[in-house]
Amino acid sequence: xxxxxxxxxxxxxxxxxxxxxxxxxxxxxxxxxxxxxxxxxxxxxxxxxxxxxxxxxxxxxxxxxxxxxxxxxxxxxxxxxxxxxxxxxxxxxxxxxxxxxxxxxxxxxxxxxxxxxxxxxxxxxxxxxxxxxxxxxxxxxxxxxxxxxxxxxxxxxxxxxxxxxxxxxxxxxxxxxxxxxxxxxxxxxxx
Amino acid sequence: xxxxxxxxxxxxxxxxxxxxxxxxxxxxxxxxxxxxxxxxxxxxxxxxxxxxxxxxxxxxxxxxxxxxxxxxxxxxxxxxxxxxxxxxxxxxxxxxxxxxxxxxxxxxxxxxxxxxxxxxxxxxxxxxxxxxxxxxxxxxxxxxxxxxxxxxxxxxxxxxxxxxxxxxxxxxxxxxxxxxxxxxxxxxxxxxxxxxxxxxxxxxxxxxxxxxxxxxxxxxxxxxxxxxxxxxxxxxxxxxxxxxxx
Numbered sequence: 001x002x003x004x005x006x007x008x009x010x011x012x013x014x015x016x017x018x019x020x021x022x023x024x025x026x027x028x029x030x031x032x033x034x035x036x037x038x039x040x041x042x043x044x045x046x047x048x049x050x051x052x053x054x055x056x057x058x059x060x061x062x063x064x065x066x067x068x069x070x071x072x073x074x075x076x077x078x079x080x081x082x083x084x085x086x087x088x089x090x091x092x093x094x095x096x097x098x099x100x101x102x103x104x105x106x107x108x109x110x111x112x113x114x115x116x117x118x119x120x121x122x123x124x125x126x127x128x129x130x131x132x133x134x135x136x137x138x139x140x141x142x143x144x145x146x147x148x149x150x151x152x153x154x155x156x157x158x159x160x161x162x163x164x165x166x167x168x169x170x171x172x173x174x175x176x177x178x179x180x181x182x183x184x185x186x187x188x189x190x191x
Numbered sequence: 192x193x194x195x196x197x198x199x200x201x202x203x204x205x206x207x208x209x210x211x212x213x214x215x216x217x218x219x220x221x222x223x224x225x226x227x228x229x230x231x232x233x234x235x236x237x238x239x240x241x242x243x244x245x246x247x248x249x250x251x252x253x254x255x256x257x258x259x260x261x262x263x264x265x266x267x268x269x270x271x272x273x274x275x276x277x278x279x280x281x282x283x284x285x286x287x288x289x290x291x292x293x294x295x296x297x298x299x300x301x302x303x304x305x306x307x308x309x310x311x312x313x314x315x316x317x318x319x320x321x322x323x324x325x326x327x328x329x330x331x332x333x334x335x336x337x338x339x340x341x342x343x344x345x346x347x348x349x350x351x352x353x354x355x356x357x358x359x360x361x362x363x364x365x366x367x368x369x370x371x372x373x374x375x376x377x378x379x380x381x382x383x384x385x386x387x388x389x390x391x392x393x394x395x396x397x398x399x400x401x402x403x404x405x406x407x408x409x410x411x412x413x414x415x416x417x418x419x420x421x422x423x424x425x426x427x428x429x430x431x432x433x434x435x436x437x
Contacts, residue, residue: 013251020244026224028240029231042240049244065221072220118208122215133216140206141213168205171212 012056019052019062019071027075034079040086044079051078051152066142073134077153117178124174125167132167139164323435327352331368331412335431337424340364356418364418364428371413377404389429396422405429 024045031044051074059067126133135153138144144152146160155163323330324345336342336356343357351369382399387407394407403425404417416429 010255013248013255017248024240024244025231025234025236026227028236029227029234032234038237042237045240046243049247065217065224068224069217069220072224118211118215119218122212122219125212126216126219133212136209137213137216139213140209141217168209171209 009057012053015059015062016049016053016056019056019059019067020049022062023068023071027071030072030075031079034076035083040082041079044075044082047082048075048078054151055148069137070142073138074152081154120178121171121174125171128170128174129167131163132170135160135163136167136171329411330435331414331432332435333366333416333428333431334433335428337364337420337428340418362419364416364420366414366416366428366432368412368414371408371411377406377415387426387429389426390432394429396425398422 027045027048028041031041031048032038035041035044048071052071055070059070061067122133125136135149138149138152139146146157149160150157153160322345324347330352332354339358340356340362341358343355343363346353346355349369351367353365353367356364356366377397378399379397382397385396385398387394387396387405389405389407390409392407392409394405397404397406401419402417403420403422404415405425406413406415407429408414414429414432416425418425420428
């Protein structure tokens with residue numbers, strides 16, 4: 001049925017065409033790097049383009065980083081879904097990557113001031129689990145709602161909330177680790 | 192209360208931080224994407240995907256055109272329905288209020304088939320001798336009746352009025368009249384039909400097995416006259432029709 005979904009708005013169709021012309025090779029490259037199979041990669045690209053068609057009205061500039069992130073997110077998740085389907089790997093609990101601790105609000109209040117290190121935390125979060133950086137970005141920077149994220153990533157609403165909650169917890173843990181590291185350095189320096 | 196305010200403030204700060212992390216993540220992805228673009232430049236891209244995408248765009252265009260056509264047809268149908276309604280009402284009003292139009296319209300309708308022809312009847316008689324019902328208005332009678340026949344009886348079916356004449360052998364002549372909004376059929380299969388003018392009104396004479404039927408119209412009524420009599424006599428009787436009680 002998904003192949004019957006078509007864009008009937010000429011502006012959106014032209015935008016999707018521009019998107020395809022500009023990024024079709026990148027999409028195929030990302031799909032191939034995950035699936036390592038031309039047929040599966042083609043399936044992933046087709047499905048990704050149809051998913052992009054659903055969000056094309058939200059794309060303001062096809063060359064901006066937001067659009068690139070959307071394409072990477074869609075293609076990567078679609079390819080991973082195909083891979084799992086082929087390997088008959090159930091989704092399982094994707095969120096058990098690391099032990100999570102609970103941190104008091106007061107504690108994170110003290111260290112959240114270190115915004116200048118945002119790039120570092122974004123990288124670290126993506127290293128720990130790329131899906132966490134991805135979902136925080138989709139929710140707070142791209143401003144997709146839970147339903148849109150659920151469709152985009154092909155996961156349940158509950159999984160969206162769980163993943164988001166764990167992404168925040170991991171980020172807080174990274175913040176605490178960094179803060180402890182800096183405190184230790186400060187003590188060593190005798191400050 | 193203060194604790195709640197502090198909690199809200201903390202949550203807002205965290206959301207700003209998450210947004211900032213999102214911004215940084217997108218910057219990182221953008222950089223990685225540019226690297227991917229470099230790597231993907233020389234990748235062998237399957238032509239099937241290009242064909243599929245072109246087909247997809249074509250389907251989209253066709254779907255758009257189809258929807259536009261459907262919308263256009265719906266709009267057109269509404270307009271046609273409205274025009275038809277207005278025309279229908281207009282024609283009806285013209286047909287039943289303007290004599291010239293009504294006659295043409297009725298002539299057209301009564302042009303019928305090979306087997307049947309539409310017609311209408313009238314009778315005449317010495318109206319003094321006929322016992323006319325008190326509720327008859329604007330009816331027609333024949334001032335001339337062929338020799339040997341005399342008034343026998345009247346029959347009334349709705350708006351259709353029939354006067355019967357009879358001779359001593361029991362042969363009958365019928366003169367029928369009814370308003371123009373009625374219709375009827377006459378058996379003209381293997382019959383000889385002749386166009387006749389009755390007092391300036393178009394009529395048809397049908398001869399079949401010795402039985403003559405003369406049908407004609409005026410502005411308000413249709414008439415038929417039917418009997419086993421001579422052609423000249425039936426025409427003469429028809430030409431003597433006159434409106435009464437007007």
